[in-house]
Amino acid sequence: MKTARIIYNPTSGRETFKNELPDVLIQLERSGYIASAHATTRAGDATEAARAACDLGFDLIIAVGGDGTVSEVLNGIADFEARPHLGIIPMGTVNDFASALYIPSDIKSAVETIINGRTMFVDIGQMNNKYFMNIAGGGKITEVSYEAPSKLKAILGPLAYYIKGIEILPQITSTNIRIEYDENVFEGEVMLFLIGLTNSIGGFDKLVPNAKFNDGKFSLLIVEDVSLVELARIMTMAARGEHLNHEKVHYAKARDIRVSSYDEVQLNLDGEFGGLLPARFVNHQQHIAIRVPDEFYEEHMHDGM
């Protein structure tokens, strides 16, 4: 008999999951799982609940919420030798990670994917002692993503980032940064750097060309010091996936990245505040077994093999 632990954030998105929970439990039980659920009570609780589920030997953990909840669950399971498989029911305001994996937004279909979908081993990143599944970054501009108040995010979704972005425009300046990536070094004034595992980031879906989910490498993007007008142009180009042609944009693949600065630079990890530089980013190849739809698996199963 297989066991599944649902870890859900009752405050996530439109706060409707609680009403659907009985049906989800029934759907899982009918498919041969002994299923139970934990409602998170505060920030950090999903990490503890995921750790407890690992200790108890659950076969499957289902994270229900937005990127924040998935990230907390990931941080709970990543250190274990024997890790449960991960399923996601996207219920958040921002579900970039689930979108990147083509996980359906409808609850029933998401559960169906968890039960009958494929299992794919995907890479995750570690920054110092924290794990991330989607994106890490730094530079004044990335600070907007956690400054956008959640009310605003709930109403406007990803658009909230840009609105908030406009407000903080005057604060966007460059920072001097040193980035060692594998055997290479970049040093200079940058507007931002991003270290990505997928291509679905903050509403952009073409930020990283052909993101591979299991090749053991990060996509590193660096935007050098440019004027705000030029930065806006780069963002417009990024929406079309053409930003890599810009002479101030650098792109590379790397497994191990060290970033430092003489300035105080805040880091953003999967959309949340992630501490300050210096930091080391290590890619853990195919570390997490995750349930994905057939079409995602077919498209990506040859990657990194």
Ligand SMILES: Nc1ncnc2c1ncn2[C@@H]1O[C@H](COP(=O)(O)OP(=O)(O)OP(=O)(O)O)[C@@H](O)[C@H]1O
């Ligand atoms: N019971 C709770 N009350 C308040 N916050 C919680 C609770 N449970 C979890 N959280 C926190 O809510 C954060 C955001 O959750 P999540 O990403 O699932 O939803 P969201 O709707 O996309 O988020 P956001 O509030 O950022 O829009 C989580 O990172 C977690 O720390």
